[in-house]
Amino acid sequence: MSQSLLTPMALRRASLDAVLGFAWDVEVFTASDVLDAVGLTRSTAIDVIDELVARGLLTELPNARAAGDYRKGRPARRFAFRADAGYVVGVDAGRARLTATVADLRGETRSVRHLAADASQDSPEDRRRDAVRVVDDALAAAAIARADVTALCVGVPAPVDRIGSSPPHRDGFWRRMNPSLRELFGEWAPIVRVENDASLAAVAERAVGAAVGYDDFVTLLAGERLGAGVWVDGTPLRGAHGGAAEMVAFDHVTGVEGAWGLGYRAAEVARRALAKGSLPSASALRLLDATEIDGKTVLTLAADGDPGALVVARQVGETLAVIAGVLGSLFDSRRIIVSGAVAAGAGPVIDAAADALPQELDLPAPEIVASELGADIVSVGAVRAAVEAARTGVLDLPRFVVAS
Structure with missing residues (x-):
């Protein structure tokens, strides 16, 4: 116009x-x-x-x-x-761990607070209570009042539509993860966004991580469960109900058979090898009880060259190659970024996946890389999304309107 x-x-x-x-x-x-x-x-x-x-x-x-x-x-x-004219809050409302980051209007961090939650106690009431608690703790640590918050963004492990709601799920999980959080925080925060956690991880990667300068990439949160944030032609994909790239599709993919993450798979493969007695004699995994084996332990040992853990990593890497091949074929991505806490030890898995990947698709193979943004990546992305929301809506907020 x-x-x-x-x-x-x-x-x-x-x-x-x-x-x-x-x-x-x-x-x-x-x-x-x-x-x-x-x-x-x-x-x-x-x-x-x-x-x-x-x-x-x-x-x-x-x-x-x-x-x-x-x-x-x-x-x-x-x-x-004036970056201190207001503040934003970014929240990673994971099932077992919540993180809240308070930042100024340019995204400079003022405080970060974590809260461990019992994953088995995930009723809507529990989730809402924990989300409020971690946000209030972070605000208190930064000596910032609720009234000074301009925008708040929450990432949840569920699909989220354009208005911040999650669709029904066969066992109600998605709506337990997102129990009307937009309305909850909207009671006092003037601008509130709720987004899928992997989508926010992708926002973080494109802003300050491994996707800077990339328009076509997938950020793969791959700890216990898989989640994907997908960008095509410089645009994040959402879908009608927020379910673009929903990982349940891998239930039906041979060689994957489920949306389990890399950490979960590494632990399961290692436990099975321990039970069968097939681990090399020099592997430290043989000295552990099955209950002591988790994904972090296996991947850390693999990164240190443990022969048994490297065998496990190669097997998990072959599965990652199938996952990357499917995502690369669907979205023609240039990069697949393994993100979240699991990324720190994912090197051997990624190396194995890179070796297997060219066999999985006809298009040029996407590069698989590890994120350097750590376990708080979703909170980082939530802060970035909150800053963008503030940029769009700050002039309409009553506190920034000049009295006539």
Whole structure:
């Protein structure tokens, strides 16, 4: 739509959005910088900047003379975005572990808090209580009140549609994982998003991780269960009910037979080998009781060169190759990123998968890499999503409206 067809109010809002978006991404700037970046007239740019200062989203700094950068002529007024004008919260509401991260409007972390939860106690009431508790703990640690939160985003292990709801599931699991969390936090947070956890992991990878510069990739959360965040042509996929790339499809794929994650599979394969007595004599896994074997232990031993753990890793890697082959064939991805806590020890599994992958598809094989964002990746992505939500909606919030 041409500017000539816009109302004065719409033009004003467009100018505010443009200047605020510019300021959000730079440090100190002047009106001349805005002119170069946004293309407004000088009078409009100065007027919009002054309004954003009045709204509390920009601050005016000492001018160029006071800053020691003045040479001749009238010193330029200098401004900066107020990252502390509000705060965001990113939440990873996993089944057994919840993480809340508080950050400023640029995503700089102020506090992180974790909460262990009993996975068998996952009623809607339990989930809501734990989610509120971890958020309030993180806010308290940062000395930030609920009233100072501009946007909040929660990641859950369930499909999530465009309005933050999860569809029915045969045993009710998805709605237990997402028991109306958007409405719960919407009671006090002005902007709330609820998203699938793997989708938020993909947001984190594209912003600061292994998918920077990639438009076509899959982020695979692969600890106990598989979850995938898929980007195609620079756009995240969601689907009508939030179920794009739902991993239950692997129940029907030969060589995978289920949506179990890499950590779970490594532990199961190792336990079976221990029970059969097929582990090499030099393997430290032979010294463990079956109850002591978990995915982290197996993958750590494999990374250290343990012969039994390496056999397990190769077997799990062959399964990962099938998974990557299916995802690569469906989405023509350039990268498959193994993310989450399991990524730290996934090197031997990824190496084995890379060797097997070219046999799994006709398209060029996607590169399989390990994430470096750690176990808090979903919370990192949730913070990024909350910042983007704040950028979109902050001008409409009552606290940032100038009294007439």
